[in-house]
Amino acid sequence: MRPRGPSLLAYNTAIFACQSQKNWELVVKILLEMRHKRCQPDAKTCSRAILACGQLWQQALAFNAYLQLAGVKPNSITTSALISSCARASRWQLSLAFVEFDGASSTVVFNAAMTACVKGSKWPAALLLLRRISALHLLPDLFSFNVAIHGCEVGGGAWVTALQLLEEMSCMMLQPDLVSINSCISTCAEGLRWAAAVQLLGQMADRQVQPDLVSYNAAMSAVGRGQLWRAALQLLQALPCKPNMISFNTAMAACERAGHWKHVIALLEKLRDNKMTPDMRTWTSLVASFSRASDWVKAQSILTEIRLQDLDPDLVIFGATATAFQRGHQWALALSLLPETHNLQVVPDERLCGSVVTACAASQAWQAALSCLVEFPRRNLQPTSTSSSPVLTALLDVQQWLMALHLFEHLQHVVAMDSQAYGRLLLVCEQHQFTEWQHRLLQSLASPRGPARHTPGRLSLAAAVAAQSAGLGMVPAVSRESAPDPASIPRAHSWTPYVKEIRLMEHILRNAERGNPHSVCDEVESFGRHVSGSSKTWLKVAGGEKSEVLWAAAQHARSSLVLEIGTYCGNSSIRIATASPNIRVVTLEADPVHAVIARAVIAFAGLSSRVDVWTGHSREVLPYMQGKYGGARGGFGLVFMDQRGSRYQEDLTMLESLGLVRPGAIIVADNVLKPGAPLFLWQLCKSGKYQTQVVRVSEFAMPVEDWMLVCRVGKQSMCACESLACPPAALVDLDQAADLMRRKAQTLGGVSFSDWAEFTTEMREGLRQWGIMPTTDANGLRKVMDQHWTPLQEETRSTHQKVPRSSAAIVASYRTQS
Structure with missing residues (x-):
């Protein structure tokens, strides 16, 4: 006779109580008693016993196996409970093992598996499960889509996919609810798409969904991440209910990101007025502000x-x-x-x-x-470049050069140092003749931990370093067969640091004629047009009309000593040197990798004896040059500035104060329109000291207009910054916009040709309002120079005519003996 005892309903109720308290040990006792009393468990017994295990997924599996042996057939309820237990323990892979992909599993089981994948931050797997539901001719429900949209949020802001899922719901006659739309808004916030988030918030009424506090908080987060702090404050004011701590913290974070700390303080007072106590996130916003x-x-x-x-x-x-x-x-x-x-x-x-x-x-x-x-x-x-570089800089600033070098040697094995650290140390080695250290630094520069560590063609850079270590004028040995074509730059590597420059060096070594500077320059421009046309990665060289301006300026300089600030790959140095056999070029390059490449290209052109490439930033190198080229030595007769435009003004002031430019010297500055140098243009165009020409030219390999500034320094001794009124605020804003555009051009993706054209138009109109406009083009500049500026050759000839015949004979005799 069957012993009497509690009913199945009573046992299931008891297990449900254990489930809420996650008391799986008591569940074991209840199951043993059910067995003793011969009470047959059912699916509810199984699912509640599994859920009582919480994150103890092994115990959940044990319960499942025990109850199946007891005669409980698995169904969607028990399987979902088992998957949920695995999800709590972050065992999303194990969860998928319980899904039958042949159609036997229900939508409920797929929903549980999707939830497990999202909790495990595997949102693409959740999306695949959603597609599998439809492929099996099952109907995904509202919960299915909500889990998938939430997965897009967890996936770092896959906002496009989230919006597509929202549209699919409408196509399947499923009405998105508050959870759906709030998840979409949060996904747009994570994806930094504030406009889409605000649009979703505004469309909620049309979808017959009433926005709640979560909706507004998510929208505030979106506009805050988009630096729209005013919009965040407006949303805070428009809340349909009393704000909570998240509301205030989100608005404070938006103001903090925008740098408006006074608004952060005001929000703190409002928070306290609402009888709320600041939490750690509140204090974090205040301290960050x-x-x-x-x-x-x-x-x-x-x-x-x-x-x-x-x-x-x-x-x-x-x-x-x-x-x-x-x-x-x-x-x-x-x-x-x-x-x-x-x-x-x-x-x-x-x-x-x-x-x-x-x-x-x-x-x-x-x-x-x-x-x-x-x-x-x-x-x-682990030390990083960010934490190590300031220490190296501090050591160099206090002239602890050897200590800095030894520290660098120790760190280079654990830290991928940036090019700026290499540049400063190489400058020290060049200035103080630390030849052995210089060779070691150059070898490290081309090593697997150097700045070009991710660049295809790094071996070619190593060959260039080896050639330069071997002696002046040595050319790297790069096989003509192995050197790739410019078109071979993969799109995946088009923004890898130095890939374009190394490919340029390989192209020159393969295609140009050694010892022929004109052939080298032609191949530079050929490569530049090829790369710009294929991979949209523009090569920043002064080619085309710009090279003509440089040539004319070099021929009309009153001294054969030329300074270039911004070597890049050496193209402009070679152009200038070919203007006259008497010209000697001193060129500065802050990036040591570019300096190595420039030396290799210049050596291949046969001009190493006439072009000196210095590694270092202009503000550090120029003072060192004073003793070598300034004062009684006369200074430079031509200065070509091709660095960051916002430095033109400071560098010219330093050059004049150090006596490194002689009266009558020619100053040429590139890219004064694109991206622009408004303050420098204002300084030179409004000063009576300079004979200034603003030359309209076409940007090389880009369908965009640019300007070059060409001027001759007067005989006054005043510095460039003297006797000038403060520039208008509008020009200061233009100068800041130009710097922002430069930084954007250096980020991944860069700036498209159309964006450059649009920005150039805005810059041109902004300068025009203050009377700064082109005065000539490349052909007109040559005519102005021929009429008013004495060419270098004529001055040299007139100087020789003043030398007595006997003196000239002595000089010729001395040269013959030498």
């Missing part, structure tokens, strides 16, 4: 207030405070943060320690910076 404003005093006061509230600052707070101390040059306070993190058992990360190192280095407390950097391995941190 003061950090951006370089107000270390207020950042320190926030940290003090956090301590007074018995809160423990987290790593983000410490990092933002360290950055504020760094920008405020308070290295001692920044250094004091590290012991405090130890007391609070907060493990410092690379950002915090890097900010402390940079704060010490920027204040020339190089001993403290070096000591902190040495502590990185003990803290299980």
Whole structure:
């Protein structure tokens, strides 16, 4: 006779109570009692027992196996429970093992598997499962789409896919609900698509969905990430209900990103007026705001207030405070943060320690910076270029050159150093004749950890380094058969650093005639047109009409000594040198990889004896040149500036103050329209010291207009910055816009030709309003020079005519003996 006991309903109710408390041990006892009482479990028993396991997926599998042996047939409910248990334990792969892809599984099972994939941050797998539902002729429901859209949010803002899924719901006669649209808005926020997020918020009424606080918070996050802090404040004011802590924190973060710390303070007061207590995210926004404003005093006061509230600052707070101390040059306070993190058992990360190192280095407390950097391995941190370069800079600034070199040699095995560090150290080696160190640095430059480590063709760079180490004028040995065609630059590598320049060097070595400068320049322009036409990666050389302007300026210079700032790959140096056999070019290049390539190209052209390539930034190299080329030596007769346009003004002022440009010298500046040098144009065009011509030219290998400024320095002794009124605010704004465009051109994707044309039009109209316009073209410039500026050849001839015959004979005799 069957023993009497509790019913199945009673047992299932008891297991349900265990499920809510995740008490799987008690479930074991209940299942044993059911077996003793011969009470047959069902699917509800199985699913609730599995869910009671929580993240203990092994126990869930054990329950499933036990109950199947007890006669419980698996169905969509039990399978979904098992998948959910695996999902809680981040075992999304195991979850897929319970899905039958032949059509036996239901939509409920697929939904559970999709949820597991999303929780495991495998949102593409969730999308594949959604497509599989339709392929099996099952009907995905509202929950299916909501999980998939949420997966797009988790996937880092796959906003296009999310919007497509929202449209698919309408096509399948499924009405998107509040969860659907809120997830889409959040996905757009993650994808930095604030316009799409705001549009979705505005369309909610048309979809008959009432937006809630989550909707507005998500939209605020989107516009905040888009730097639209005013829009974030407007959305905060338009909330349909009382704002919560997330609302205030999101609006504060938007204002913080835009650098408006006063609005962050005002929002803090409103938060307190609403009887809310600031949390760590609130304090983080405040500290970050003061950090951006370089107000270390207020950042320190926030940290003090956090301590007074018995809160423990987290790593983000410490990092933002360290950055504020760094920008405020308070290295001692920044250094004091590290012991405090130890007391609070907060493990410092690379950002915090890097900010402390940079704060010490920027204040020339190089001993403290070096000591902190040495502590990185003990803290299980890996030094990076960001944390190491400031220490090297500090050592170089205090003339601890050998210590900097030894530190670099130690770091290069663990840190991929940037080109700026290489450039400064190579400059030291060149100035102080550290030949052995220079060779070691150059070899490291072309090593697998150098700046060109990801570049195809790095071996060609290594060959160029080896040739230069062997001696002046040596040409790298690059096989003509192995050197690739310009069109072989893969699209995936089109924005890899230095790939274009190395390919240019290989192209010249393969196709140009050695010892023929004109052949080399022709191949540079041929390569530039080929690359610009195929991969849309523009080659920044002064070719075409610009080379004609350079040629004319070199022929009309009153001295054979020429300075170029911005060597790049050596094309302009070669052009200038070919204008006259007497010309000697000194050219500066801040990027050491470009300098190596330029030396190889110049050596191949046979001009190494007449073109000196210096590695380093103009602000560091020019003072060193004063003793060698300034003063009684007369200075340079021609200066070609082809670096960043916002430096033209500063470099010209330095050249004149150091006596490196002689009266009557010609100054040529490229790209004064595209991307532009408005303040430099204002300075030279409005000064009476210069005979100025603004030359209209076509940009090389790009259907865009550009200008070159060509001027002759007068005989006055005043510096370029004297006796000039302050430039209009509109020109200052144009100058900032030009710098932003330069930075954009250097990022991944760059700037398209159409965008360049549009920006050039805006720059031209902005300059025109202040009377700055082209005065001639390349052909007209030559006529002006021929009529008013004495060519180099004529001046040289007239100088020789003044020498007595006997003196000339003595000079000729001395040269013969030499």
